[in-house]
Amino acid sequence: MRSYNLGASVPEGAIYKDVVVIGNGPSGIMLSYILAGNWPYYTGRPHPDEMLTARLKGIPAGRSLLEEDLNFLSQGLEGRSNNPMSLLSDMLMHPYADVGLDLPSLLEWRHHPEHQVDHIVLGKGPPGGAWQVMDANILTISLGSWMQLPGVDYRLWEAVDSGSEVLSSRNCRASVRSVARYYSDYVKTRRIGRFFRNKTVVTAVRPMDTALTQCRNSIDPETGVQIHQPEARWQVEGYDSTTHIPFTYVCNRVVLATGANDIPNRLGIPGELDNTDYVIHDLATLEKCLDRLVEEEGIDREGSPCEAQCDPILVVGAGLSAADAVIAARFRSLPIIHVFRSKSPQFNGRQLPEEMYPEYHKVHQMMNDRSASYPHYTAMPEHNLVEICPDKKVRLQGPDGKISVHQVSVITILIGSRQDLSILPSNLNLASDPTRPVDCRSNPVLVDPFSYAAVRAPAGMHVVGPLAGDNFVRFLQGGAIAVASNIHKDKSKRETVL
Numbered sequence: 001m002r003s004y005n006l007g008a009s010v011p012e013g014a015i016y017k018d019v020v021v022i023g024n025g026p027s028g029i030m031l032s033y034i035l036a037g038n039w040p041y042y043t044g045r046p047h048p049d050e051m052l053t054a055r056l057k058g059i060p061a062g063r064s065l066l067e068e069d070l071n072f073l074s075q076g077l078e079g080r081s082n083n084p085m086s087l088l089s090d091m092l093m094h095p096y097a098d099v100g101l102d103l104p105s106l107l108e109w110r111h112h113p114e115h116q117v118d119h120i121v122l123g124k125g126p127p128g129g130a131w132q133v134m135d136a137n138i139l140t141i142s143l144g145s146w147m148q149l150p151g152v153d154y155r156l157w158e159a160v161d162s163g164s165e166v167l168s169s170r171n172c173r174a175s176v177r178s179v180a181r182y183y184s185d186y187v188k189t190r191r192i193g194r195f196f197r198n199k200t201v202v203t204a205v206r207p208m209d210t211a212l213t214q215c216r217n218s219i220d221p222e223t224g225v226q227i228h229q230p231e232a233r234w235q236v237e238g239y240d241s242t243t244h245i246p247f248t249y250v251c252n253r254v255v256l257a258t259g260a261n262d263i264p265n266r267l268g269i270p271g272e273l274d275n276t277d278y279v280i281h282d283l284a285t286l287e288k289c290l291d292r293l294v295e296e297e298g299i300d301r302e303g304s305p306c307e308a309q310c311d312p313i314l315v316v317g318a319g320l321s322a323a324d325a326v327i328a329a330r331f332r333s334l335p336i337i338h339v340f341r342s343k344s345p346q347f348n349g350r351q352l353p354e355e356m357y358p359e360y361h362k363v364h365q366m367m368n369d370r371s372a373s374y375p376h377y378t379a380m381p382e383h384n385l386v387e388i389c390p391d392k393k394v395r396l397q398g399p400d401g402k403i404s405v406h407q408v409s410v411i412t413i414l415i416g417s418r419q420d421l422s423i424l425p426s427n428l429n430l431a432s433d434p435t436r437p438v439d440c441r442s443n444p445v446l447v448d449p450f451s452y453a454a455v456r457a458p459a460g461m462h463v464v465g466p467l468a469g470d471n472f473v474r475f476l477q478g479g480a481i482a483v484a485s486n487i488h489k490d491k492s493k494r495e496t497v498l
């Protein structure tokens, strides 16, 4: 660990790293795996896309993808991502997965200790990011095998982890509990744990005055060894959430791998923030709260919801998380009022076919059922929750503007979540359309497609994962390859100049 002391510009004891990665979810883990010296190579097997195969065949023997022209390799690729690197990595790791093919990855990973990059991964919880805080009981939207990272086959890992002798079907979804364990286990078994500083919260990321921090060579007065101190361009401040001890890193590059789920969206209505023991904005807390309720009320949780045994659970929202909340309450035989704004909620049955997502189709059917044929489930389309009163009464506004008052036991508001970029300087708006705030789906951070460098930031900042528009684990791996490739190419260029 090297200390970097730049007099007044950097606090005493700041630690220098070539790369600081903020966020220890799948994006941060994948990037750390590559920076630890694990490089991807084309196996030489043909891809069903002949043009892609022709381009891949042009890679000289023994050269990693990281050393290649990624722009050239990803030319003309089409698929379910707007980022060419996401498409390239997905096509190589899951060739033609979208048409149901189950072909082996066309990448193999070789370890090169000499290419290890000095880096640290910081994250609020254990490795796994969002997967460690989601409701462990729900199933992934993606197939289990699409959740995997290089070198550890998810289905094989799952079989070993669960003590099963048979692999789950290729078309199986995974449980969030299992995926969360897979990621923390991955960090251990891939031996990259030494690059992780978990349970740390980053509070500020600032560009540094590079006039004061330019690359220089100096002699260590104690050892007499020549030290090459590369340019420090970013300062990262935070604290250890267990000890509350603050830290500062200075680094040549900072990577935002902070995901998109840290701040649950709120309605902004009276009473929403005052009653946190029964007004809930995430599924994991809801599950615990429902368990408590069942225990307190002595409800027969195995029974069918034929007889309401307590005041209803109010579910607000029309997305998959709200559907999960309905399922969680019904599983415990609890009555439900389900409030959503649209008249007849749409459901993308093409992307989520019924045979794979029966539970979501069921809830969708219930939401659209006008004959109230589901006992103790009341759908209230075209309604808004407008006030939460302290006595657990809620005021709902219908399409005609009329207000109705309902007594409930728990209120769960599941209307999406968003990223927390408050660690950045307030004048740094990284969005593609800088007149609007970053939105992972409609206005992601503007990145260079082949280095994932944030175009609107000072040099040395990269952004990966949902912030860069890669909202699924399957696609975010391309961003990590792009960042690592850019770091390697810059380093090679510098060494050539020297």
Ligand SMILES: Cc1cc2nc3c(=O)[nH]c(=O)nc-3n(C[C@H](O)[C@H](O)[C@H](O)COP(=O)(O)OP(=O)(O)OC[C@H]3O[C@@H](n4cnc5c(N)ncnc54)[C@H](O)[C@@H]3O)c2cc1C
Pocket (backbone or CB within 6 Å): 022, 023, 024, 025, 026, 027, 028, 122, 123, 124, 125, 128, 129, 130, 131, 134, 139, 140, 141, 142, 146, 147, 200, 201, 202, 203, 257, 258, 259, 260, 261, 262, 321, 420, 423, 464, 465, 466, 470, 471, 472, 473, 474, 476
């Ligand atoms: C309910 C739900 C279901 C999903 N299902 C799927 C699915 O089936 N398949 C799929 O591919 N994707 C799914 N996703 C999306 C999935 O979460 C992302 O694809 C993936 O987790 C993104 O990985 P990441 O590493 O970029 O970010 P994350 O997994 O979000 O990890 C980022 C981490 O950085 C931490 N962080 C943020 N700011 C700081 C800070 N200042 N200091 C320290 N740490 C910080 C965050 O707390 C978080 O732990 C789902 C998401 C949700 C919410």
